[in-house]
Amino acid sequence: MTYSEPVLLKYFNNRKVIEVSCGAAHTTAIVRGCGDGADDYVNTNFSSEYGHLYGWGDDCFNQIGRHTYCKTEPDDQCVPLRLKPLREARFLHTSSGFYHNVALGFFTQKPNQKVVFSWGGGLLGNGTDIYDSTLLPVRTLLEKDVRLVSAGGLGGTSKEYKQNTGDATDNVPYHKIVTPVSLQFFEGTEVTSVACGIWHTSVVVLCHGRQKLFVFGNEQYEGYMRPYCPFYSENFARGTHSIRTVKRIIPDEVFLPDQSPIKKISAGASFTVALLENGKLFGFGQNPRVCPAAAVPESDDQEIHINSADGFANERHVYRLSTGHEESRDPFVDVDCGTNHVVGVTERGHVFAWGHCFDKITFDVDKPIKIMDGVSLVKKAACGLDFNVLY
Template sequence: MLCWGNASYGQLGLGGIDEEIVVEPRKCEFFHGKKVCDVGCGLRHTAFLLEDGTVYTCGCNDLGQLGHEKCRKKPEQVVALDAQIILAVSCGESHTLALNDKGQVFSWGQGSDGQLGLNNFEECVRVPRNIKSLSDIQIAQVACGYWHSHALSRGGQVFSWGHNRYGQLGLGINGQSISTPQIIQSLQGVPFTQISAGGAHSFALTLSGAVFGWGRNKFGQLGLNDCNDRSYPTLLKSLRSQRVIYVSCGEDHTAALTKEGGVFTFGAGGYGQLGHNSTNHEINPRKVFELMGNVVTQISCGRQHTMAFTPSCGKMDAFGLAGNGQLGTRSTCNRKNPAPVKGPWGASNSSMDTDSESGYCVKRIYAGGDQSFAHYCTANDKDDVRIPDPHRRICILNQEIIHKWCNYSPGRLPIEISNEIELVFSSASCLNGSFLSTSNPDHYSTSSKCSGVDLSMARLLLHRVVQQDHHEIAQQIAASLEKNLIPRLSNSPPDIEALRLYLTLPECPLFSDRNNYVTIAIPFAKSLLSLKETPLKVLGNWWSTFEPPVFQRMVELYKGVVVYLLQMHKMGIPSVEQRIFTCFLDTSLRLLEILHTVSERAGHIIEYDKFYIHELDDLIDIRNDYVTWIQRQMYPLGQDGVVTLCRYPFVFDAQAKTTLLQTDAVIQMQMAVDQAQMQNFSSMFMPAVESVNPCLILIVRRENIVGDTMEVLRKSKNVDYKRPLKVIFVGEEAVDAGGVRKEFFLLIMKELLDPKYGMFRYHEESRLIWFSNKVRF
């Protein structure tokens, strides 16, 4: 371990040295032969985590932040944590958090602002205590601000507690400190990979590089193009397309690292800590141009300085405040541009011995307060810090975890696996973080046009985890979806990454099981339909990019649900359940309607006949359904609990549509007759009203049947065409009107079908005549 910077409180762990500042990297002999896994830097104290899970601290201890009463000049073990295997540590101004392998969080130090999460405001706690309110939740990460704290659970929830004057807890309120961890509800469903905290501001980073910030913004440290504080998490739209993979916070500034190795900084720049060759503040993320050309893989922010590491050439840069030697440049002069940290650094591909004078192969850099650290290792140590520790991430569904779940003897499901299944399938965050595409463009390109999801992978893995051989797993998944996940889905997700499960979950075989229609498929559709306009529009965009087989599977799923509901209804559902049946049927049809609209707008992803439900003729009385629909059109009754299939005509096949046309013709004719009779009745009392014949009279000559017919039709109004037809041949007496009408049709068809007319066609089965170039039946 190499260290440099402020040593006045012993925070460098160098023991009883005379210097108060160390201006260049110096070996910390205490860690010789020990492997350091994590370092937490507070304002004036430091916590070190070793490979065996033990924690050592040093530095200022005036508020108990070391967790022991031993020497503060050199690292001493926190004995109270001796029974714990600690995985991560983090330090605030004067408090410390530690996370163990069971996902439990311990805190100690200053607690006057509730930053310890112990449900009190004690001035100081000198012995680590378990945060009991988080005991039933598996925590994956912890992060300390100066006087506030955050935790990220394995289920993807972000918790916050402590000082809240600037809204740094992200709970939508300012001023009131909170001493018990609270869920940031506005971030629910988003798959986060990292949380970080600065002086009084905070950040959360998603798996696909979206950055959310909140809290103090006096210097623009939230990067939102203004200096207004935020009490709710707010998306940094300017970084959305930059593929951010890590965020580090200083006291009043922020640095973001991209997948390509670029560094963006913003916020307070008074000491040059932004690296832009100026002392200006920046309210928008700005790339550090002097680092361009280098693939930076690590960044770390101290109080008012920033460090960046490029392993390919073994280059470490620092910029900002240097008054305590924290830049490691052998100088106390501030640097406004990246300056090389002094030391023989070796490139990552070097085979040099780290104990020689030729160079150190740096594994990890850390900064905080006014101190800096570099953990170096042997050159053949292949551990790569850019690969996230699975224990410090949210739990996602992948090949490895499914293999673990299915690699047990069928029978009783082990409690550990059961809990893990429930964790994943009860969490929108976990599912939204699963099945991410690694192709080009990969999931870092997620947008309203691109979901970032690999649907083929989703289908493969979901079919692999739901197998007949392991029905216990399927039962656990179904229970988690029904009781936990679907009921908690928000109608206004905070980000597009929270919408991915609406694409992937229908690929799960459980959705296609008729036994789960009522408990899973329909509630899922209801949640989808309850989405507000903007997220629903994004889903429409994503659906429109589906391959036809994938899109059709979604359509077939909910066609199946409709058929199932109608079959159950025909068999007889008790009247008390009629309202529920109606709601279920309407929900399924409305979802099909949305999919039909998406398909049409995208130029028919699938053919229109793929939406036909051929079983309708057997399951409903189409004529009665049409009459009911007409009545609702004429006399709206509001929500009267009646669903008519005619509201969704795209599900009718040709046979059903023919029945509709025939029914409509009868209704239209009867309405025309009624209207004529009403007009005749009025004419008896109102001379101004002309009487009309309730029939359409055709007076024709046999020798000019077509011409006479066309002349009458030309003079007729639209309403006349709906009335019953009465045909009179000139000079002949019609005894049997029906017979005359039949004779008329035979004659006129003979004429119309003559090649000289050409434009007409006759269909024997349906007895329809139509213009061949105008109308399609």
């Protein structure tokens, strides 16, 4: 069933929704006050809010975690299902890729040790390429102080990439990275925000007290079946699957025309949107459905010429995503990117959308539509392939 207007999900009435993330056709959410009584409270040192994890939607790649492989059962999970690891846990953050999820949480028996969980279809960081419906810890990250998680678009194996893209990958060598690797370029910096798109990643870091925005991977727009990812063959010697540090990924630094600090970034198919502390939105990338013509800016001050970190000249256009209303009076407080569209929420609860929503709903990038008008309870947005959740 398709809805062109927001519909209330009553399952979480009178409960506090902490965070929501959407994949291609599924959703995960962290919720407090789920009827477990005193079990909701855990004495922990973490300042972030925590809660129980729920999932609903398409389960064709085990991304909902129903622990069922019966082919006679439908793939859809129509009502929210509580997702439980093998031991009792609480969750701080969740991020859904197309067919897999990553969540940051902790076991209640060890409430001060953060744990990264992964499940669904794709390379889950556990040393294999086997799909798994069980929320398992990523063991390589158990001793790391992980603060943020982000799941990218397609998380499949090399076999699936070839099935999905046909002959496009026949002469394209690449490697499966089955366990987490360290990106040496960012060592010595503090990562404050990260966003994984389909085939690229954007990162905001603090370096010597200065905030910087970087992007790496492939930003070329050819739909969401592009056979490239940030970990491409030029970064690895053939056959080196045990590598722990990636030395040759050199991101491009992106310069925004506004010096206000970056509050959040979000990424879609070949584009990134940055939300600034002053409530303004800026976008860049190669997606013509979000970036106007993905080429020609309206004025000279919107065209940003930068030098990439690897020494090659790189021309990048940064666009202001505006609604025509005065952001100083009603600034944006949240933004999220779908595959080919963007949804922004203002301080007064107005919700705007730009881009293209999978041939079902089309938003003009120059003239965004208002999805919702001044609902004070709406503070955040989460975008999937062709659907959105407001909370």
